[in-house]
Amino acid sequence: EAEVALVGRSNVGKSTLMRELTGHTFDTGGKPGVTRQPNHYDWAPEDFVITDLPGFGFMSGVDEDYREEIKTNIVHYLEDYAENILVGILVVDGKSVIDIIDRHSGPDEIPYDVEMFHFLRDLEIPTVVAVNKMDKVDDKDERLNELCDRLGLYPPWKQWQETIAPITAKKGRIEPLNEAVREHLHEQQRDDL
Numbered sequence: 001e002a003e004v005a006l007v008g009r010s011n012v013g014k015s016t017l018m019r020e021l022t023g024h025t026f027d028t029g030g031k032p033g034v035t036r037q038p039n040h041y042d043w044a045p046e047d048f049v050i051t052d053l054p055g056f057g058f059m060s061g062v063d064e065d066y067r068e069e070i071k072t073n074i075v076h077y078l079e080d081y082a083e084n085i086l087v088g089i090l091v092v093d094g095k096s097v098i099d100i101i102d103r104h105s106g107p108d109e110i111p112y113d114v115e116m117f118h119f120l121r122d123l124e125i126p127t128v129v130a131v132n133k134m135d136k137v138d139d140k141d142e143r144l145n146e147l148c149d150r151l152g153l154y155p156p157w158k159q160w161q162e163t164i165a166p167i168t169a170k171k172g173r174i175e176p177l178n179e180a181v182r183e184h185l186h187e188q189q190r191d192d193l
């Protein structure tokens with residue numbers, strides 16, 4: 001069955017978003033790293049499943065080796081199912097994403113969010129970046145333009161509405177994401193004709 005896959009660092013609001021997308025209740029604010037296996041749910045308005053992949057990055061009480069293992073599992077899952085995945089959703093925290101990316105950029109370091117974005121594209125999985133917690137961001141356009149810059153997308157972000165979707169999952173404001181995902185799904189249906 002066709003699939004939409006959700007990835008993102010822990011604490012970006014992935015469980016909150018999953019709840020909005022599927023109507024199921026998810027473990028939010030529980031023990032970090034609890035989503036260890038990919039979880040599949042039906043996405044009602046469209047005929048496919050949505051897969052929640054484990055959160056990654058810093059989690060208190062989770063050691064380095066285990067974090068690496070989680071990351072490796074995510075990468076393998078995406079490689080194995082790339083053919084089947086219609087859209088990848090990379091969830092980031094709009095409030096902190098630029099700081100996190102810049103802090104982890106260096107001669108031998110690629111920030112995880114940037115790496116994952118390019119990895120999904122290399123697998124030819126159409127990707128939408130769900131920029132969550134926009135309710136906490138004042139200079140929205142500037143922030144989203146900076147994010148484009150970090151991801152190698154030529155600003156302004158408004159040119160990339162199929163790729164950059166500002167949302168506030170907590171308040172159910174996720175229309176830009178639904179819209180972007182729908183665009184990708186319909187594009188693929190057209191290609192299949």
Ligand code: GDP
Pocket residue numbers: 008009010011012013014015016017027028029030055132133134135136167168169170171
């Ligand atoms: P996960 O670890 O990625 O699954 O993140 P959760 O869904 O558990 O959310 C982490 C924290 O971010 C919780 O305290 C949520 O209430 C909060 N959160 C999620 N979405 C939003 C949002 O749109 N705006 C704000 N301000 N907080 C959010």
